[in-house]
Each structure stands twice: as C-alpha cells, then as structure tokens.
Amino acid sequence: MNDCQLICANRLDDGAVVWLDAEHQWVETLAQASAFAPQQLLAAQAAAQRAVDANLVVGPLPCAARRVDGVVEPIELRERLRARGPSVRTDLGKQAARLSPPASAAQPRPVIAAQVEHAGVYRYDPFERDYLKARAREFEQQVARRLSGELDEEAFKVYRLMNGLYLQLHGYMLRVAIPYGTLSAIQLRQLAYVASTYDKGYGHLTTRQNIQFNWPHLSDTPEILSVLADADLHCIQTSGNCIRNVTTDHFAGAAQDEVIDPRVHAEILRQWSTDHPEFTYLPRKFKIAITGSPIDRAAVRFHDIGILATRNDQGQVGFQIYAGGGLGRTPIVGTLVRGWLAERDLLRYVEAILRVYNSLGRRDNLYKARIKILVRELKPAKFIEMIEAEFASLPADHQHLEPGIVQAIHERFVKPAFAELPGICEDYLNARTADAEFAFWVRNNTHPHKKRGYISAVISLKPQGGIPGDVSAHEMLLIADLAEAHSLNEIRVSHEQNLVLPHVRLSELYQVWQALRGAGLATANVNLISDSIACPGMDYCSLATARSVPVAQRIAQRFDEAQQREIGELKLNVSGCINACAHHHVAHIGILGLDKAGHENYQITLGGSAAEDAAVGTILGRSVSYEALPEVVEAIVAIYLRERVEGERFLDTYRRVGIDVFKEVLRDAH
Amino acid sequence: MTLIDRNGLPVTDLWLYQQQDAPLVLAERCVIRLEQWDEYLSQFGAPAQGVRISGEQDPAGVLALLAQLEVIVIDFAKSRDGRGFTLARLLRDRHAFAGDLRAAGPLLPDQFSMLLQCGFTSLLAPATVPLVRWQDAARARLQAQARPRTLLERLSLSNEA
Numbered sequence: 077m078n079d080c081q082l083i084c085a086n087r088l089d090d091g092a093v094v095w096l097d098a099e100h101q102w103v104e105t106l107a108q109a110s111a112f113a114p115q116q117l118l119a120a121q122a123a124a125q126r127a128v129d130a131n132l133v134v135g136p137l138p139c140a141a142r143r144v145d146g147v148v149e150p151i152e153l154r155e156r157l158r159a160r161g162p163s164v165r166t167d168l169g170k171q172a173a174r175l176s177p178p179a180s181a182a183q184p185r186p187v188i189a190a191q192v193e194h195a196g197v198y199r200y201d202p203f204e205r206d207y208l209k210a211r212a213r214e215f216e217q218q219v220a221r222r223l224s225g226e227l228d229e230e231a232f233k234v235y236r237l238m239n240g241l242y243l244q245l246h247g248y249m250l251r252v253a254i255p256y257g258t259l260s261a262i263q264l265r266q267l268a269y270v271a272s273t274y275d276k277g278y279g280h281l282t283t284r285q286n287i288q289f290n291w292p293h294l295s296d297t298p299e300i301l302s303v304l305a306d307a308d309l310h311c312i313q314t315s316g317n318c319i320r321n322v323t324t325d326h327f328a329g330a331a332q333d334e335v336i337d338p339r340v341h342a343e344i345l346r347q348w349s350t351d352h353p354e355f356t357y358l359p360r361k362f363k364i365a366i367t368g369s370p371i372d373r374a375a376v377r378f379h380d381i382g383i384l385a386t387r388n389d390q391g392q393v394g395f396q397i398y399a400g401g402g403l404g405r406t407p408i409v410g411t412l413v414r415g416w417l418a419e420r421d422l423l424r425y426v427e428a429i430l431r432v433y434n435s436l437g438r439r440d441n442l443y444k445a446r447i448k449i450l451v452r453e454l455k456p457a458k459f460i461e462m463i464e465a466e467f468a469s470l471p472a473d474h475q476h477l478e479p480g481i482v483q484a485i486h487e488r489f490v491k492p493a494f495a496e497l498p499g500i501c502e503d504y505l506n507a508r509t510a511d512a513e514f515a516f517w518v519r520n521n522t523h524p525h526k527k528r529g530y531i532s533a534v535i536s537l538k539p540q541g542g543i544p545g546d547v548s549a550h551e552m553l554l555i556a557d558l559a560e561a562h563s564l565n566e567i568r569v570s571h572e573q574n575l576v577l578p579h580v581r582l583s584e585l586y587q588v589w590q591a592l593r594g595a596g597l598a599t600a601n602v603n604l605i606s607d608s609i610a611c612p613g614m615d616y617c618s619l620a621t622a623r624s625v626p627v628a629q630r631i632a633q634r635f636d637e638a639q640q641r642e643i644g645e646l647k648l649n650v651s652g653c654i655n656a657c658a659h660h661h662v663a664h665i666g667i668l669g670l671d672k673a674g675h676e677n678y679q680i681t682l683g684g685s686a687a688e689d690a691a692v693g694t695i696l697g698r699s700v701s702y703e704a705l706p707e708v709v710e711a712i713v714a715i716y717l718r719e720r721v722e723g724e725r726f727l728d729t730y731r732r733v734g735i736d737v738f739k740e741v742l743r744d745a746h
Numbered sequence: 747m748t749l750i751d752r753n754g755l756p757v758t759d760l761w762l763y764q765q766q767d768a769p770l771v772l773a774e775r776c777v778i779r780l781e782q783w784d785e786y787l788s789q790f791g792a793p794a795q796g797v798r799i800s801g802e803q804d805p806a807g808v809l810a811l812l813a814q815l816e817v818i819v820i821d822f823a824k825s826r827d828g829r830g831f832t833l834a835r836l837l838r839d840r841h842a843f844a845g846d847l848r849a850a851g852p853l854l855p856d857q858f859s860m861l862l863q864c865g866f867t868s869l870l871a872p873a874t875v876p877l878v879r880w881q882d883a884a885r886a887r888l889q890a891q892a893r894p895r896t897l898l899e900r901l902s903l904s905n906e907a
Contacts, residue, residue: 207895347898353863354835357828434832481901
C-alpha cells in the first residue's frame with residue numbers, strides 16, 4: 077500500500093510535531109500515526125480541521141507516505157526530517173525522545189542580570205527596559221488570546237512574527253536581536269540561561285548577527301521575552317516586513333582600519349526604526365547595514381540600505397549611501413545613491429528612501445517586493461531622483477541628527493577602559509615563537525586593534541564536524557567569563573556566525589587561547605574553506621529545499637588543517653534554498669541547495685564577494701548531487717592550486733582565469 | 747462598522763458612505779469615492795464633504811480638493827499593507843490637510859497607535875475586533891506618549907520644540 081497519506085501538524089502550545097492516528101487523535105510519534113488510504117482521507121482532514129478550529133494544532137497537511145518493511149515513512153525528505161529531528165543533531169527531536177530528560181524548569185534564574193541597571197554595552201534609558209517588559213506582557217496577552225481561540229492563527233501570526241517567533245519544521249523558533257552584533261558578558265549569560273532553561277541547551281547565530289533558539293514552547297515565550305528584557309535584549313523586528321536588526325562590522329569600535337565607530341549610528345537607526353509608525357508594514361522586510369571602515373566586513377552593498385560612514389577632508393562625519401542591494405532570488409549589488417550625505421541628514425535621507433519604497437514597492441508578488449526590484453524597475457537614475465525629491469520635500473524642522481544627539485547617544489556606550497600599553501609585548505611574541513599552533517591561530521583568527529597593546533580575537537564556531545554558528549549554553553558561559561576577564565566585558569557576533577572578543581590585551585592572548593583550546597573553541601580557520609556560513613537548511617527550516625549544514629561539514633572534512641592553510645583565504649557558503657540566508661551568492665565558492673525530483677541537488681557559483689569589491693558569483697553549470705558535491709569542490713580547489721600564481725587568493729585566480737577553466741569539474745560528476 | 751475616535755471610543759457616525767456601484771445619494775455628510783467626485787457635483791450641484799481613497803492611490807487627485815474636505819477615508823487593503831500610513835503622513839505633513847483622516851479596513855488594535863502617529867484621527871473598526879480593544883490601545887498609547895521611549899525620541903522632541 078503505497079498510495080497513502082499521513083496528516084502532520086504542529087501542536088499549538090508547544091509546537092511539537094504531531095500526526096493523526098486511526099482514531100483521529102493526535103500522536104507524537106510516526107509509529108503511532110495512521111497512514112490514510114484515499115477513501116479515508118477526507119474524514120481525516122475534516123478531523124484535522126476540527127482540531128485547528130479547537131486551537132489544538134496549526135497547519136495540518138497531508139503528506140504522501142509509503143510502507144517500507146511494514147513501517148510507514150513519509151516520501152519527502154522534509155517530512156522524514158520532521159519525523160526524526162535534525163540529521164545533524166541525532167540527539168534532538170523525535171529520534172532522541174528516550175535520550176533527553178526534560179529540561180528542569182526549577183533551575184533558579186541567574187541573579188545578576190535582573191539587578192543590573194544597565195546590562196548592555198549601550199546603556200538604555202530606564203524607559204526602554206520598561207517598554208521591553210511591557211512588550212513581553214502585551215505578548216503574553218496575545219498568546220493568551222491565541223490559546224483561548226479569540227485569535228486564530230492567521231491573526232496571531234502578525235503578532236508572533238513581530239516578536240521574532242516563527243513556526244518551523246520541528247516547532248517554534250525564537251529569533252533574538254543582537255543589535256549591531258554587540259553583547260556584554262551579562263547578556264551572553266542571559267542567552268545561555270534562556271538556552272538551558274527554555275530550550276535545548278544551545279543557540280544558533282545567524283548572518284544578521286541574531287541568535288535563534290529552535291525549541292521554545294509558545295506558552296513559554298512571553299516569559300522568555302521578559303527574561304531577555306531583564307538583560308536589555310529583545311526580539312522586536314527580527315521578523316516581519318519591517319526594518320530589521322541593523323548589522324555592522326564585527327570589529328566595530330576595535331579595528332585599526334576603522335574611521336568611525338558605526339555602532340553609534342547603528343544605535344540611532346535602531347531607536348529610530350523600532351516601532352516606526354510609518355514603516356512597520358512595508359512591502360517586504362528591510363535590512364540596513366553600516367560600516368565605518370573602508371574595508372567592508374558588513375556586506376553593505378548587499379543590503380536594502382548600505383551605509384559607509386567616513387570623514388571628509390575637513391574631518392566632518394558623513395556617509396556614502398547604497399540602496400537596492402540584496403541576495404535571495406535576485407542577487408543585486410546596491411546602487412550608490414549618495415556619494416556624500418552629511419551626518420545631520422542621515423535619518424531624513426533614510427526616511428526618504430523608505431517612503432518611496434513604501435509607496436511604490438510591489439505588493440502583488442512576494443518575490444518582487446524587495447526594494448532592489450523597485451530600483452531595477454524604475455532604473456537607478458529615476459529612483460535617485462525620487463529619493464532626492466522626497467528628501468527635499470521633508471518638513472524643514474524634521475528629524476535632523478544634530479551633533480548634540482549623536483554625542484548623547486555616543487556617551488551612552490560604555491567606554492572600554494583601555495590601559496596605556498606598550499605596542500610590543502615580549503611574552504606574546506615569545507609565545508608565538510614557541511608555540512606554532514598558537515601562532516597559526518593568531519594569524520587566522522585575530523585582527524589588529526586601534527588601541528596599542530590590544531588585539532581582537534575571533535572565536536570560530538566552525539570546528540571540524542560542528543554546526544556553523546551553533547553555540548552551547550556551556551560555551552556561552554565560558555565565553556562570557558573570558559570576555560569579562562580579558563575583553564573589557566564585550567563580545568561581538570559576526571555575520572559569518574562566529575563570536576569575537578574585541579579587546580584582548582596582547583599580553584593575555586596566549587592565556588585566552590589556551591582557555592579556548594581547552595574548550596574546543598580554538599579552531600584556527602577564520603576565512604579558510606571550513607569557515608563556512610551555513611543556514612540551518614532543511615534540518616530545521618520549513619522554507620529549505622535541501623540540507624546545508626551536513627554539506628558544509630562534508631566539504632570541510634575533505635581538507636585537513638595543513639591543506640586549508642595551503643589554500644589560504646577561501647569563503648565557501650552553503651544556503652539551503654533560494655532565499656540565500658547563507659549569502660552563497662557572495663561567497664568565493666557558493667553552494668545552493670535545490671530540490672530536484674525529490675533529491676537534494678546543489679548548484680555551485682564561483683567568484684562572489686561581499687567586500688568592497690562586491691560581486692555576485694557566476695553559476696558554474698548544472699547542479700550536482702549531495703553525494704558528489706564534496707569531490708567536485710575538491711576538484712575546484714585543485715584547479716585553483718594548479719592555476720594560481722604567487723600570492724593569489726582563490727578569488728584573484730578566478731578573476732584572472734575566468735570560469736571556463738573550472739567547468740571541467742562537472743564533466744564526470746553525477 | 748463602528749466609528750472609533752482618537753480615544754478609542756465608539757462615537758455616533760453621522761456620515762453616509764456611498765456604495766461604490768450604487769446610484770449616488772445626496773446627503774448632508776457624504777463620503778464618496780474620488781472617482782465619483784465630478785458625478786456627485788454635477789448631479790447635486792454641491793460637492794461632497796468626504797472622499798474615500800485607498801492606500802495605493804496616487805494622492806495627486808485628492809490634493810486639489812483638500813480645502814473642501816472634512817473627511818478623508820483611507821482604505822487599507824490588508825492589515826499588513828502599510829501604504830495608508832505613508833499616505834496619511836503625506837496628506838498631513840506635506841499638504842497640511844486639517845480635517846478628519848479616517849482609517850478603514852482589516853486593521854488591528856495594535857496598529858492604533860501607529861495610525862494616530864501618522865495623522866489619523868478616527869477609524870472605521872472592523873466587526874471582527876472586540877470594541878474594547880481600541881480603548882485598550884488608546885490607553886496604552888497615552889501611557890507611551892507620557893514617556894518618550896528612546897533617548898533619540900526625547901532629544902529630537904526637545905530639538906523640534
């Protein structure tokens with residue numbers, strides 16, 4: 077009996093995956109589920125609909141199944157993953173039902189955060205925390221209205237998404253904003269607490285410098301929001317068609333090459349855009365990135381608005397503004413819409429761009445709703461003309477960013493208490509000479525600091541066999557301790573899904589490294605081929621068309637440390653669908669997972685760059701299977717090694733020799 | 747549909763909302779579609795005092811009439827279609843419309859504060875929302891207004907004052 081259907085849904089209150097059994101009851105394991113024959117399906121669907129109406133389950137859908145050796149199995153990979161759990165974490169989900177004891181809810185809360193007046197690196201107004209607490213209470217009421225049935229899923233979804241709560245393959249997912257990727261030790265501890273108390277002991281860092289929890293219950297989320305608010309953290313605008321978390325350089329405030337600390341303007345944009353009365357229901361989501369260094373580590377040219385903060389010859393602060401960049405289905409490098417914008421006009425100009433977009437952006441087609449399509453359809457010159465006309469028509473007294481405002485916000489950032497140190501540290505140099513492994517880590521994982529005697533250190537979250545961007549609660553606590561002891565209390569999240577200790581004394585770096593190594597956190601692979609950005613892919617995400625994490629893992633396994641060192645800088649990113657959350661278009665080697673007649677297939681692009689030499693990668697040719705992909709990547713790298721001349725990175729060689737040289741790798745691949 | 751004022755309270759609605767395809771009716775307080783303006787004027791020899799436009803409409807057509815209008819109703823096609831917010835801002839800030847700006851459509855109480863901030867002064871509440879929710883929303887708005895939430899908001903207010 078192959079022609080049968082399961083009916084699968086998520087339970088409303090905890091998000092758990094459930095199936096309908098023969099008695100039309102909801103059951104938690106596939107083994108108990110009923111496979112309905114065609115003539116039974118209508119009655120089963122009617123029962124499922126009654127459960128929706130009774131607010132028991134969400135989104136029940138029939139899914140094709142077959143019997144293998146008497147056991148019912150869904151045909152689609154996505155549904156098989158739902159029935160088991162993530163393929164990259166066999167200790168989680170249904171497959172682990174007997175392994176993991178339920179998290180103890182009785183664990184006491186850490187006492188620190190709630191009693192600290194200012195938890196973050198930016199010190200909020202006291203009102204602001206009250207507001208976050210009020211938002212949590214408001215969401216509590218909305219959840220209560222949902223659970224009681226006053227709100228149906230359609231109506232509730234708006235509120236749910238406004239608070240960063242998604243419903244994905246295995247249940248709810250909560251996305252917490254980390255504005256401009258900056259965290260204090262206290263905040264990281266609070267995230268660790270959320271991970272271990274309400275989730276399954278870990279979080280996942282994303283390319284928007286956010287953190288996601290994959291297993292919260294709907295009924296717990298108001299409390300989670302309240303706990304986050306105690307540490308000045310929130311989930312506002314991490315979803316929905318609004319202005320999302322503003323991202324920036326993960327070395328902001330520390331990098332030697334920085335001209336302006338972009339976090340001040342990022343914070344101004346955050347305050348301006350939060351709950352913006354006019355721009356909260358845009359045609360589509362809207363992403364802003366800002367950097368204050370000529371070296372672009374924030375991919376600003378691939379954002380709806382990208383801002384480069386700089387100074388003119390008179391030393392005045394101003395901006396270069398890009399608009400209409402983006403990835404996804406239609407990757408486009410942003411258009412330079414303003415070569416110089418005075419600081420006081422920043423909010424006015426951003427408002428003008430958003431107003432043009434809100435009025436004219438397409439709402440008829442989800443895939444054409446981003447601002448990049450508007451810019452393309454209007455043509456850049458016309459788009460610029462419209463922004464400038466809008467900008468010129470704004471009320472004269474409206475929203476000028478006066479120096480006093482910038483200064484006041486700047487002063488709210490806790491100043492790192494840098495010491496005056498010598499530029500050369502003998503102990504550090506000796507450690508580098510004596511310990512080759514440390515020296516190698518320093519070369520890959522650190523960045524020069526603007527303050528003499530300090531250095532920024534990247535904690536790679538891409539160990540061999542690990543899940544890019546996943547960090548356990550235990551690791552969060554350890555990193556928070558290190559930040560407190562050695563990084564002036566600060567941590568950064570990079571859009572490459574790593575963590576950064578921005579302000580480490582050279583004299584303490586060896587000690588920090590040893591502590592990291594002891595915890596398995598000293599993988600020396602930043603910017604190497606195994607430092608992949610990978611989205612959660614089909615292991616977690618309901619939009620995905622293929623898995624991405626195991627692909628990144630299998631490719632990384634092909635290259636040992638010595639080989640990676642030999643290859644040098646090579647950015648390889650893996651997205652599990654066309655939405656391109658892992659920025660595959662702008663990787664030197666980009667991998668895009670597709671569904672091809674029920675099988676995972678992967679398209680390869682070469683030559684992308686997210687940096688100041690921004691470029692969208694070129695498709696190499698036909699897609700290859702999950703099995704064949706690692707070998708194909710290996711062959712691409714071998715061609716690079718063969719073709720490169722002294723000092724060339726992969727990207728340089730690619731740009732010199734072109735794509736044709738690489739096409740032979742597909743000849744024999746299946 | 748119930749008319750809600752800016753305090754979230756239901757008030758008596760004295761306006762007649764002309765149906766789109768029905769014959770025009772003369773009324774003392776009449777809201778017609780913009781497309782019906784000339785027809786109404788020629789049929790009754792007097793202009794209507796209210797006009798209804800949708801968020802996606804180019805406001806150009808209504809600008810010349812602003813001085814004659816007491817009410818402009820802006821229709822939101824969906825709660826998530828935010829064009830009406832921008833349209834309201836334009837009519838208020840750029841074109842100095844001083845009459846009643848009335849929101850209509852499947853709007854949510856959680857949007858009430860944003861509607862007011864964009865210049866709306868009343869709302870035609872959809873039947874699906876318990877009326878008390880609008881009062882709750884107005885109360886929350888008052889509380890929020892008493893205390894500017896962000897430093898930026900506070901500093902900007904003192905600058906513009």
